[in-house]
Amino acid sequence: MMDLRLPVGIFFVILGVLLETVASAQAQLTSVPVNTYAGGAILVFGAALLLLARRAKRL
C-alpha cells in the first residue's frame, strides 16, 4: 500500500513553493505578508511529511 505521506508531502511542498513565488502579493485589508508566512509553514509541513515517509521506508 502506498505511503500517503509521500503524495501529500509533495503536494504541500509544491504549494509552499508556489506561495513563495507570489510572496509580494498584498491583500486588500492587511499589510501582513500572508503568502510568505503561510507558504513557509506549508513548505515545512510538506517537507516534514516527506521526511517521515523516507524514515518509514528505511525502517
Place this chain on the structure above:
Amino acid sequence: MHINLGFIDYLIVALYFIFVLGIGWFVRQNVKTSEDFLTSHHSLPVWVTSLAFLAANLGAQEVMGMCASGAKYGMMTFHFYWLGAVPAMIFVGVFMMPFYYGSRARSVPEYLKLRFDEKTRALNALSFAVMTIFSSGVSMYALGKLFQLLLGWSFNQSVLLSAAIVLVYTLLGGLTSAIYNEVLQFFLIVMGFAPLAILAVMRAGGWAGMAARIPDVMMHSWKYLGSSASNPMGVEVFGVVAGLGFVLSFGYWCTDFLVVQRAMAANSMSAARRTPLLAAFPKMIMPFIVIVPGIAALALTRMGSGYSLPMKAGGFDYDQSLTSLMVQLYPTGMLGVGITALMASFMSGMAGNVTAFNTVFTYDLYQSYLRPHQADRHYLTVAKATTVGGIALSIAAAYLADQYNNIMDVLQLVFSFINAPLFATFLLGMFWKRTTGHGAFTGLLSGIMGATITHGMTVAEGKGGWIATVHTFPSTMAQNFWMAIVAWITCFVITIAVSLATTAKHHTELTGLVYGLTKMPEAGDDPWYKRVAPLAVVVGVVVALLNLLFW
C-alpha cells in the same frame, strides 16, 4: 461580492485536481475484490482513518455554516464541537466499536441485521441510501451556487466538474482512494482556513480587542444558557445538553455509517477504537479555525476597520462571513489555497456520501434482496456501477434542489425525523440482550412518528405547527433539539415495551453483538497513548478544560 482569481490561484486549483486524481490512480492497483473497493479490507493505518473520520464530516456547508453561526451566535457555536461531537466520539470508540468491528459486519445496516432482523436492516439501509444521495446532491448544489456567486463560474460547469473528479477518483480506488483524499482534503482545509482565523483575530485587535467589541453573551459558551431568553440561540441548558449533546450528537457520530465506515476501515480492532478518539483532538481545535473567524468578522464590522459583513434584506448575510473575510484578508496565492480548500471540503462531503451509499446499496440492498449468492467479481462490478449511479443521482438531486428549493428543505426535515431516534435503537441493541427485532423496528417507527408529531404541533420562526400549535419555541434550533429528545424517548420506551412482549434471540446468536456476551478487547502491553482507556480519559479531560476555559 465577486472574487477575481489570478493565474497562481488557478494553478493551485489545478495542482489539487492533479493530486486527487493521482492518488486514485496509484491506489487502484490494490482494488481486486468488492471488499477492497467498498471496505478497504480493514487495511488502513489509524492516523489515516482518524483524519478521514473527521474530514468526512467536514463538508463546506459545515465550514461556512459554522463560521456564519460564529458571527451570529458567538462562542455558543462551540457546543457543536465540544459538546455535540467529542463526548459521542469517546463513546463510539470505547463502547460501540468493539461490536461494529468485532462482529465483522461490513456496514451499520448489516450490524442491525445480525443483531435484530431483516426488516430493521432494510429500514435503516433504505433511508440511509436515499439520505446520502440527497446530501451529496445538496453539497453539489451548494458548490455550484457558491462558485457561480463568487467566481462567476456557471452552475453546470461547477457541478459537473466536481462530480467528474469525485467520480474518477472513487471509481479508481474505491473507499481507500476516498479516504486517502479526505486526509489530503483535511490538511488543505486546515492550511486554507487557519491563517484566516489568525489574520482576522489580529486585525480585530487580538482576543481582548475582539471581546471588547462584541456583546459578552457572544464570548461565552455556557454562561448564558440558563434560560432561552438570555442568549441569541434561543436555547436553554437542558435542550442543548439532552438534544444536541446526547440525542443528535450520539445519533450521528455513533450510528451514521458515513463516519463509522472510516473507523471500520482501520487495520485492527485497536486502531478502529482509537480512530474516533484520535480524531477528537483535531475536532476540539476546529472551532478556532472555523468559528472564531466568524466572531472576528462581527468584531471587525463593529470597529469600522474597512471590513463589513455583507448585507442582505433584513440585516447581515452571515452565510458570507467566511468568503468575505477571504476576499479581504487573502492576497492572490492564499486566495487560491482558500478557494481550493472550499472545493476540497465540498468534495470530501460528496465522496464520503457516495462511498457510504455504494457500500450500503451493494451489500445491504443488492446482495441481500436482489441478487444474493453471486461471485465476488459480480459484486465488484455492481459496486463500481453503483458509484457511477450514485454520482448521477447526486447530480440529479443537485438540479432538483436548483429547481425546487423547498423540496430539499422538506426532505432534510424528513431525514431529521428518521435520524433522531436511531441512537436509542443502537444503545438498547448493544447493551441490553433482551431487545428484540420487533421491539427495535416498532421503536424506530414510533420515534420517527414522535419527531413528526412534535414538529407538527410546535412552531418556531414560522416553521412547524401544521397539525396544531401547542407550544412556540424561540428558535428552530430549540425546536430541533426538543424534536430529537421526544423522538429518542419515544423510541427508547416503545422498544423496551415491545421487546418485553416478544421473544428475544438466544444468547448464542448474540455473541459478538451485545455487551455481556462479547469478550471485550484487552489493552495488552501497548504504551498508554496506544490504549483506548487512557486516550479516552485524556480526550475527556482536555474537552472539559476547554469548556471551562471558554465558559
